Each structure stands twice: as structure tokens, then as C-alpha cells.
Amino acid sequence: MKIMNLDFQMLQVDMGQIVDVSYAVAGGKIYRKCFDKGDGSISYHWAELDDDETEFEPWNNLLPQIGKWQQVP
Numbered sequence: 001m002k003i004m005n006l007d008f009q010m011l012q013v014d015m016g017q018i019v020d021v022s023y024a025v026a027g028g029k030i031y032r033k034c035f036d037k038g039d040g041s042i043s044y045h046w047a048e049l050d051d052d053e054t055e056f057e058p059w060n061n062l063l064p065q066i067g068k069w070q071q072v073p
Contacts, residue, residue, distance in 0.1 A: 003044050003072060008033045009058040023063060025049065025056050030066055044072035 006024035008031070014021050020035040032045045047066040055062050 003031060003033075006031060011058050011061045011063070013061050023056070023058055030056070030064065031072070032069060045069040046072055 006026055008022035008024045010020060010022045018037055020033075020037065022033045022035075024031045024033070028049055029046045030049055032047075034043045034045075036042075047069050049064055049066065055064050
């Protein structure tokens with residue numbers, strides 16, 4: 001799986017910011033993509049999802065509760 005091929009979605013409340021933060025879920029993990037429109041940099045992070053944490057509806061501003069984010073190498 002290539003992280004850049006995931007379908008990242010932004011929360012409605014985050015739209016229009018200088019840093020676009022979007023999320024995708026795959027393989028029991030949630031991924032976060034941060035795109036800084038100021039300098040063009042992109043960073044990716046991931047966190048494990050618990051089996052009971054399944055609410056992922058960015059269009060409704062809902063993300064599952066997650067633990068600590070880890071940087072994707």
C-alpha cells in the first residue's frame with residue numbers, strides 16, 4: 001500500500017486553512033496528511049485504531065479517538 005494512494009478527506013471545520021490536514025483509514029490505522037500551502041511541504045503520520053473506534057466521518061467532522069501519532073518514514 002502506498003500512502004499517497006489513500007483517499008484523504010478533510011474535516012469541514014479545517015477547510016480554508018494555510019495547512020490542509022486530511023485523514024484516511026486503511027489496515028486498522030488512521031493516517032493524517034499535513035500539506036503546508038505556504039512552503040509546499042507534506043508530512044504523513046499514522047496511529048493505531050482500536051477495534052471499537054470506527055467513527056470516521058470527516059464530512060461530519062467526526063474522527064475516532066486515537067492514541068499518539070507516529071511520523072511515517
